[in-house]
Amino acid sequence: MEKRARVLIDCEDGKGLVYKISKVFYDRDLNIDNNREFVDKEHARFFMRTVVTGLFDTEELLEALKAITPVDAHIRVIEPKDKKIILMVTKESHALGDILIRHADAALGAKIECVIGNHDTLETLVRRFDIPFFYIPANDMSREAHETRVMQCINEFEFDYIVLAKYMRILTSTFVKAYPQKIINIHHSFLPAFIGANPYKQAYERGVKIIGATAHYVTDDLDEGPIIAQDVIPVNHRLTWRDMQRAGRDGEKIVLSRALALVLNDRVFVNGNKTIIF
Amino acid sequence: MEKRARVLIDCEDGKGLVYKISKVFYDRDLNIDNNREFVDKEHARFFMRTVVTGLFDTEELLEALKAITPVDAHIRVIEPKDKKIILMVTKESHALGDILIRHADAALGAKIECVIGNHDTLETLVRRFDIPFFYIPANDMSREAHETRVMQCINEFEFDYIVLAKYMRILTSTFVKAYPQKIINIHHSFLPAFIGANPYKQAYERGVKIIGATAHYVTDDLDEGPIIAQDVIPVNHRLTWRDMQRAGRDGEKIVLSRALALVLNDRVFVNGNKTIIF
Amino acid sequence: MEKRARVLIDCEDGKGLVYKISKVFYDRDLNIDNNREFVDKEHARFFMRTVVTGLFDTEELLEALKAITPVDAHIRVIEPKDKKIILMVTKESHALGDILIRHADAALGAKIECVIGNHDTLETLVRRFDIPFFYIPANDMSREAHETRVMQCINEFEFDYIVLAKYMRILTSTFVKAYPQKIINIHHSFLPAFIGANPYKQAYERGVKIIGATAHYVTDDLDEGPIIAQDVIPVNHRLTWRDMQRAGRDGEKIVLSRALALVLNDRVFVNGNKTIIF
């Protein structure tokens, strides 16, 4: 039966890669629906994302691609199915709400397995959508003890990504390393400006004329992970920092949802501390 | 007791208006928290929006302002309280959902009295938020008969604005005239480009590089009412019109919510077929 | 000696095109520096732009590519060299000036052969840069007679493109057909809004909140040719149409220069009434 798959290849660059890879597809009589490549010349690294349709055996296709690419090649043949995600939140509803509405409309491209909150503020909203909400407070507890409880909860589920939809606690190295390239965060500034706490207040005090939002993979370095998407909105002297915070929320939620759509569609390669977006 | 009010004045321009109006405030020892004026020189028309705080009697203040402004002056002294709105929808959830989430978070600045749909697609979503949903189908019915039923439903409520959150039917002149300057629509194009049906398909066929969304007051002329807010997003040759439609939804919902915030905060004056936004 | 070329292919879509084309490059031991493809599924048309480096004979490469592509294929192997352009202007200096400055800095990627004006307003500016200026007034002359004189002037030069840098006369069908896909215009609106005369006045009267500029190929239908680039800027009720015109000029010149860079780098395919931009 005719199938469809996203083929993602990431390997050392070399002459003839496009030819050799497209030959694998051609020999199996596959259609190329969509094809994008990029060579990072600085690091001599080749990236390719191809959507193929036709009759193929996924394992056989994967083996054939491995045979003609460098040994370091990272190859994925992904048959489209809804991914699974876990959301982590604190008190603000805008980013969570935007994802819930898309989810309810089957427009998210992922199933929300559960929402974890370090406050119970958003429990009512989540339950309106018949999605499990786990309230795991951090009071009177070490950061490590709290994260252990969160990880116990997370590990009950199968999931592809953890989405921090305005989760306002800093994660430890242990947590981050447990889920490499699987945690996506929205930071409420135009990174790398205004790293850290209360970026809107920092922006207000600096007197900038534009504020922004940044969705990124979470790595061990706070607010330093590979950036997936950014956007900005103009501000002026009439806005207090609270006004900026309010105005910035639309940007935050849209950037997070945009990044999530890219990730869920397997359009993002992580390349060192950067991303390649196809 | 100290009060706060938005004073909106719209009258024929004349020398000394700022002086005379600010004297009224000064004589009553009111604080001016915020003040914006504009003179439309083409039509010799003066617009002013001032936020005052202090001890005042609303009726007395209104009379005092009337006494020193031209006879044609349209003056409002509005004490802040949540407005009431009615939503009209068809099948798409994004604009409605964005408003529902803000409403649930008390961030809308208005109470949603009810949602009216000509399809029942969105009933489940609305009911999740404990808001009345009225399904008024238009099948086997003249446009007039359908609107009569809708108006009967609307007229059961007190409300300030009717918000068409992707309501996909054209309203008759009778309907529009029944609620002057009270109906706000989101049109899924950068008006005046692509008036009428399926603007995304029109945009696709024209090969534009940017698509947009427009929030406007509804008047008797289809898609021709005063524009409140517009925004755009870049597109390219890789997007089908369905992709554009999907991509455009974020713009639509943000522009509608932005326009709604302006209107609900009494920041919009209608000036002929245009708006003045303070 | 190692050479570099841009290979542009535009043909009926079919299975294995990427494979067959990359095989031609592989067999000749060419490096692919950059490769982009697109399939217009609606019209089953394949587009590809590849930058290759290596030892090759341009004619032989072209023949090899023809041999493996459909008969309707339009194939170009372009060795980078500066293109030649002719500018046509009327009175406004901003779009012309932007191009002149880039030209003077060798940042244009083209040699300006001459500037033709239907007014002599800009002669002084052009002569400052030691570029020929031809003043061809249209007074007391039919449109056809004027264009005949312009065409005589143009045809004295070898050139790749005619750039209308705010040339404010409508061209006849005869003129346009004489230089197919060779005339690039900047229109001072966000097409298709405000086609025709004085788009800023139209925008002012409609009360839009955003204005724009559009660079496009000129075809026989006024303001209807394939769009290359567009951009927008926000406006508000405080701007008169003259203010909008002034504010719009920056957008116009930047959009025109951006479109010109794309065209001069052979990054634009015309596909019916649309463009594909790589």
Next chain:
Amino acid sequence: MEKRARVLIDCEDGKGLVYKISKVFYDRDLNIDNNREFVDKEHARFFMRTVVTGLFDTEELLEALKAITPVDAHIRVIEPKDKKIILMVTKESHALGDILIRHADAALGAKIECVIGNHDTLETLVRRFDIPFFYIPANDMSREAHETRVMQCINEFEFDYIVLAKYMRILTSTFVKAYPQKIINIHHSFLPAFIGANPYKQAYERGVKIIGATAHYVTDDLDEGPIIAQDVIPVNHRLTWRDMQRAGRDGEKIVLSRALALVLNDRVFVNGNKTIIF
């Protein structure tokens, strides 16, 4: 004879300021063409910019305004006339060129007194416009010695502003303090991101998806002065830092010219480390 003036007032906030100031205008039978106010509540500071027309004596008007405003008031009554500016440049032509073209078209609103370069690269371009160019090299010279020579040159002229149109040397505290609120710089990043040297390389290495430009007053703290205007452009993984630099130039020149227009029209108040833009 009827005159026109911009009245700029900046003082401690207090009740009745709008009333008292508009009374001064009213008592003199002046027309208010345009009026904008802002109160910085955090610092209890009032700002007002009014354009008045009528018959008035500038000194008398100034005295009358002083009489009714707090003692700390900074009041200016500015009769429109072209300002005078001095440009400082290094090697890049885009920002300089944009200003030269506006100047040649009488669209700058200022007279360029001279251009000073620490390299002679741009001398030819400047001389094309019949504007004096002073080449003051910094080779084999201390920073202080070089600046002394620059200041000798500057001080030969009357001027309102010094515009650093991509002047790539850091100015000493002595220089900056000699011209308070008179030096305007364009920084090639979205400040406060990427302060210091080679912001495009920093942006490339951080993998941001948007780059920007910032026009600001120069103060003693490098890249920390009050921001006048900012803008951004999207980038992606395909751009090298040199590509970003090229792409960023349009943003730089437009932001600088926009900031310059605001400053030359007396629309900018400096408020601590921020600006208020009317």
